[in-house]
Amino acid sequence: MIIDTHAHYDDEQFDTDRDELLKSMEAGGIGLIVNAGSTIDSWKKIVELTEAYSFMYGAIGIHPDEVGDMDDVQFSRMSDLLELDKIVAVGEIGLDYYWDKEEHDLQKEWFIRQLGLAREKDMPVIIHSRDAAADTFEIMKQHAAGMKAVIHCYSYSAEMAREYVKMGYYIGVGGVVTFKNAKKLKQVVEEIPLASIVLETDCPYLAPVPYRGKRNTSLYLPYVAEQVAELKGITVEDVIRQTEKNSRELYGL
Ligand code: NI
Numbered sequence: 022m023i024i025d026t027h028a029h030y031d032d033e034q035f036d037t038d039r040d041e042l043l044k045s046m047e048a049g050g051i052g053l054i055v056n057a058g059s060t061i062d063s064w065k066k067i068v069e070l071t072e073a074y075s076f077m078y079g080a081i082g083i084h085p086d087e088v089g090d091m092d093d094v095q096f097s098r099m100s101d102l103l104e105l106d107k108i109v110a111v112g113e114i115g116l117d118y119y120w121d122k123e124e125h126d127l128q129k130e131w132f133i134r135q136l137g138l139a140r141e142k143d144m145p146v147i148i149h150s151r152d153a154a155a156d157t158f159e160i161m162k163q164h165a166a167g168m169k170a171v172i173h174c175y176s177y178s179a180e181m182a183r184e185y186v187k188m189g190y191y192i193g194v195g196g197v198v199t200f201k202n203a204k205k206l207k208q209v210v211e212e213i214p215l216a217s218i219v220l221e222t223d224c225p226y227l228a229p230v231p232y233r234g235k236r237n238t239s240l241y242l243p244y245v246a247e248q249v250a251e252l253k254g255i256t257v258e259d260v261i262r263q264t265e266k267n268s269r270e271l272y273g274l
Pocket of ligand 1: 113
């Protein structure tokens with residue numbers, strides 16, 4: 022089965038047809054979905070989704086763009102939610118210097134606090150990092166050594182990907198890999214072992230070709246799997262089988 026390791030079905034872009042869409046996942050070959058947390062508001066919706074659908078799991082965390090809303094009360098709420106059976110990771114957490122919505126020091130502070138919480142609870146982390154390669158790498162080295170992690174929507178060099186793989190982390194590959202101009206990510210996929218790759222959508226964002234620019238859903242993951250297979254010169258079935266295994270190991274599913 023295909024596992025979507027990073028989706029946002031709490032997003033309002035799914036408000037019109039969420040139930041219908043999610044009920045079509047099994048027939049579309051999508052076996053399990055992990056819905057990542059982003060805003061404080063997303064948490065309640067994520068828990069509800071995991072309660073409503075057997076194949077839906079969740080992660081709770083605060084995205085670097087949203088850390089201005091965080092305080093100790095919300096942090097302790099986060100800690101409580103992480104105890105729920107179907108909440109399997111802390112995320113998405115990290116640094117975003119591209120949108121640069123919050124001060125870098127504040128982003129780092131909440132990134133490190135959430136890594137600490139994940140370590141305390143022995144849970145994997147979902148890392149969001151954009152235009153912040155060096156700082157993310159430094160913080161992961163200092164605060165996440167030996168932990169399970171996925172670098173979601175990986176956008177950096179093959180060299181850095183190899184470093185993350187050495188640290189035991191997974192590299193999240195989504196729709197971008199199908200884009201014509203995505204030379205760097207294609208190179209990453211070619212160079213790192215399949216045992217370190219997991220598939221993801223980040224839906225409703227980043228739909229693969231031929232749906233680029235449209236609303237993304239997990240049903241489009243076969244296009245990502247096909248591109249990975251082509252780059253590695255193996256069958257789609259092999260990609261699906263190995264990435265399922267990797268995703269289960271990452272999240273303990
Ligand atoms: Ni995301």
